[in-house]
Amino acid sequence: MELYYAPMEGITGYLHRNVSRAVFPDIDKYMTPFIAANQKGKLSTKEKNDILPDHNKGMYVIPQILTNQADCFLAVERTLREYGYTELNLNLGCPSKTVVTKYRGSGFLAKPEELDHFLEEVFARTECEISLKTRIGVEDGEEFERLLEIYNKYPLKELIVHPRTQKDYYRNHPNMEWYTYAVEHGKAPLCYNGDITDVTSYKTFMKAYPDTIKVMIGRGLLVNPGLAGMLKGKAAPSKEQIREYHDRMYEVYREHMPGDRVVLFKMKELWYYLAQHFTDSAKYAKKIRKAERLPVYESAVNALFAEQDFVS
Template sequence: MNFYFAPMEGLTGYIYRNAHNAFFNKIDKYFSPFIVANQSDRFKTKELKDILPENNQGIVLIPQLLTNNAKDFIHTSKKIKQMGYTEVNLNLGCPSGTVVSKNRGSGFLSKTKELDAFLEEIFSEAASKISVKTRIGKDSPEEFYNLIEIFNKYPIEELIVHPRIQKDFYKNKPNLKVFKDALSLSKNPVCYNGDIFTVKDYKKFTVDFCSVKTIMIGRGLLANPGLINDIKNNTKLDKKLLKDFHDKIYEDYKKVLFGDRNVLFRMKELWSYMIQIFSNNAKYAKKIKKSEKLYDYDAAVLSLFREQTILEN
């Protein structure tokens, strides 16, 4: 099985990716949080830092683009190719209201005529391999059957399917019936994305879908960064290793972000996932969330690691 780390805005940037690779080293491909494609000859500083090859040494990174404009996609993908990347990923999955309102991300899925024309243009001038991360529709799962006919017209490197519609956000359960149909209908390789949080989830999925060779995990890995080690080797997450991993991310954020508030914002976002794997975590989650200074945060995190255990996955 190949394992991919899903892109998550504000969470899986280069600082997190490098720490994850250094401590866990079981990911076949990382995907960058989306870059909004445009006609500029320069990337925004934040975007450039995130995909600079020197900030991503020793990992396979696939930059992800968000747009519904073919010329912007082509222009930006050419800039990315000049940096040495051989693949870009098109975001057709983001469910965020601000993205969808501009007919981008999963909002683009309801504009099938425009989407088809967009794909035709970007593949006719492709500077590199193009993979696609998609949901199964905007408003209804039935939309997928028109979408797969469109996708099948193009040589997509990999079709990464998150079998929810935009309106689900992350609620409800993945629609595995539609995913099963995606496997049989797609002319392009298919990767599964969605709700793998535990070894049990993984085992159940692979029994039901034994032909799947690639899985993308996002929230499950943010909660338990050692999940792949557990899946592959039955290696349970060690509390000291997790603390060292946390400390590496924390120290690296302190080097590049100005002020307690900015550092804490990033760390609190990460803890909204990671706290889930600790026993009796409610009071510690509250303390971390209420921290306004680094010393308050340090005390809350230290007491969590000292007093609680990691739950069996």
């Protein structure tokens, strides 16, 4: 089984990636949060930092691109090739309003003809291997029939399917009827993504789709950073490992983020997920959420680690 770390904008940048890798080295591939492509193929400082080979040593990293313009895709491809990347991913899943109203991310799924032309042009000129990360439609899973017909025309490296619609955001459950449709009718190698949160949900999924060889996990790895190891037969992470994961993350953010407020913001975001597997975590999570200074934050975290357990 190949396990992929899903891209999560604002969370899974290279600092997060390196710390996760150092403590829990069971992920096979990492996808970067999306790079918003422009005509010149220029990367922002944040995007450049995220893909620099020196910042991603020892990891298989796939840069993800967000655009609906073939020229922009190919321009950023040229830039990424200069850094040595030969595999790229197109984001056809982002559900956020600001992205969707520009017909990008899952918004691009509303324009299947344009999407087809885009892919035609990209595949005619690309020098990379290209995968797609897609939702099943904008409003309704029925749209996926047409979308898959389009995807099947191109030599995709792989098709990563998160079987929700744009309208679903992260609500409801993945629509497994349409994932089954992808299994039965898709030509590209498939990777499943969506709501694999623990060993039980993984086993249930694998029982239904025993031929699966690629699974991408996002939030499940944030709530339990040791989940990939568990899915590969390792023991559940100990509280000491979670502490190490936390401490290293805190250290790199303090080293690289511009000021305590940003560090606190990043750490609170981490705890939004990480607190979920601690026993009786509500009051500690509240203190962490309310902390406005690092010493207050640290004492809330110390109390949580000292007084509660991590159970996965």
